[in-house]
Amino acid sequence: MTAITHVLSSPSVSLLNVIALLSAVATCTWLLMVQPLRLYRYASKRFAIANATLFLYIIAYQNTSIGAFSHSGLLSHLSLFLFALLYQSGVRILFKRHLSLVGLTLVIALVCISSALPFMNAMAMPLSLAIICYMTAAIFFNGTVIKYAALKREFNTLSALMLSIPDGLFIGVLAIAGVSYSSLIFSTAESIWPLSLNMDIALWFGIGLVLLINVTAMAAAVMRLVLKMKFLAEHDQLTGLLNRRAISKTLVSLWLKLSSDNHSATKRERHLRLTKGVLQHNQSDVHKDNNFSVLMIDIDHFKQINDEFGHEAGDYALTFVAQTLSELVRETDYCARFGGEEFIVILTNTTHDTALRRAEAICDHFSKAVWREGANPITLSIGCETATHTKSIDQLLSHADDALYQAKRSGRNQIVAYSSSFS
Ligand SMILES: Nc1nc2c(ncn2[C@@H]2O[C@H](COP(=O)(O)OP(=O)(O)OP(=O)(O)O)[C@@H](O)[C@H]2O)c(=O)[nH]1
Incomplete structure (x- = not known):
């Protein structure tokens, strides 16, 4: 001292x-x-x-x-x-x-x-x-x-x-x-x-x-x-994938890229387009490279997995799906957990036909993959929709969701592309 x-x-x-x-x-x-x-x-x-x-x-x-x-x-x-x-x-x-x-x-x-x-x-x-x-x-x-x-x-x-x-x-x-x-x-x-x-x-x-x-x-x-x-704030705690909030932000930025004249748009115009969509643009405005498609994915009968093997096994199944999805998509694509047993994949620079083929490959892969000894393979239902600047993000997501609903109704373990006849 x-x-x-x-x-x-x-x-x-x-x-x-x-x-x-x-x-x-x-x-x-x-x-x-x-x-x-x-x-x-x-x-x-x-x-x-x-x-x-x-x-x-x-x-x-x-x-x-x-x-x-x-x-x-x-x-x-x-x-x-x-x-x-x-x-x-x-x-x-x-x-x-x-x-x-x-x-x-x-x-x-x-x-x-x-x-x-x-x-x-x-x-x-x-x-x-x-x-x-x-x-x-x-x-x-x-x-x-x-x-x-x-x-x-x-x-x-x-x-x-x-x-x-x-x-x-x-x-x-x-x-x-x-x-x-x-x-x-x-x-x-x-x-x-x-x-x-x-x-x-x-x-x-x-x-x-x-x-x-x-x-x-x-x-x-x-x-x-x-x-x-x-x-x-941006990742799902269980699976480590992007969460709904983060993927929504990603969707906004991809959508803005898609719209060729978004740079000249005012803030208010951009907001209107994001929420309502733009109906008056012609197709030539779209940058081909900025095409993207959305796959809305849901695990079939997931409740049964929880009931049969317990909640922990259910959690493991979710992690398995998340990890496998991440491995199946390219580095430039985005994978997120949208909620519960629902996932979303954004395939960047991908046209509608290619998106359907890749969704098919994902479904195929899961129907053969072993996630747990003695358990049936996990199957997925997938709704597919491709972005255009004439659709708002909400419309894009709701179309993919409608298509997913259709896939469930048609018997699960399949891919359905959105059609206007659904609404
Ligand atoms: N283990 C686990 N289960 C979850 C989690 N989130 C949601 N679930 C369960 O997922 C189940 C979803 O059940 P449903 O909505 O009936 O769907 P489903 O059984 O997959 O049936 P379909 O979607 O119609 O094929 C519910 O039992 C939820 O409790 C989670 O983080 N972990």
Whole structure:
């Protein structure tokens, strides 16, 4: 406690105080604001402890100016190593990457051995500090690579780069410090900061880094959270397919592409077309490449599956159908669970005849597929309708639904194309 009071009250370490304050605020933010949300609980705990370690580093660091290569200097570098270790493990948890135990053990062993060296031979201090700096940089580098790769995959290169720059700078500083200590291994120089860098600039740099490293870690956590929430909002929990809400959005965007002049339309015109359809357009307005067809699919006698094998088996059957459908369609097509045991497939760039052939192939595949030993194959009834800009989305869906109803009425396990005679 006296050491903390000493750091905060000493006028000669005012910038250091700012870093101490920032790391304390960051610790509290992770603990008091992120932690209670029960999101990324383990990662935020690691980030909080990492910042607390940084606070410890500052307490140790303020003594290093008393004598170069003192034991408190060693402690300060060790606490920085601990900070990197905790920060990196927080990043790993956040991005769900497993720890390489062999690599970690090797790094920790190296640091432990090098920390013990100065106690046996005082001249070994620069070597010891150099190793700790390199190992700290290596640990940080590992975390940064994981963070960059994950953010690049989930978002884009620019976001990944922006959120990794502070980590990169920190690695650079550690590497420079390591090189400086290395150059002192065989010299008798006393300065602990051999580059004779202006101390104020170094401290301001430190303040910026602490701030940025925490802000970018929080930004990464928030971005991942938003992504997770978006995924949950758009996907069916049981099957993992798109849900009704998401497929409706997809239908709107496909429909807008289909309508050749949608770019020139006003918002109100577009809304009217989406809800009511456009009757006055001629066929030449339609982009051939933007054709799409809708297959409304329903599992036959699904209630019997539940009754005969239980609800869990029913759930498995739904997952089986979802997975098989996803495998049977192209990557450019869309597959969604529309509700209960009803699915919808959107076949992009597909004309009516091709859609019927592909629906036939789907039905065929299911009638032969084994989903459970001893159980009859699952059969599907499919209603098919192809989009035109003269139909609204509601009309398109209701036509596909009418066709599906017709398939059920005609005996199930078949495909029916919509015909105006149904209405
Ligand atoms: N296991 C399971 N069952 C579900 C789920 N959602 C809906 N169901 C069941 O699906 C069944 C649908 O039954 P029905 O609407 O009568 O349809 P069906 O038995 O498939 O008959 P047809 O559609 O006429 O061939 C109901 O028993 C629902 O309880 C689910 O998520 N899991």
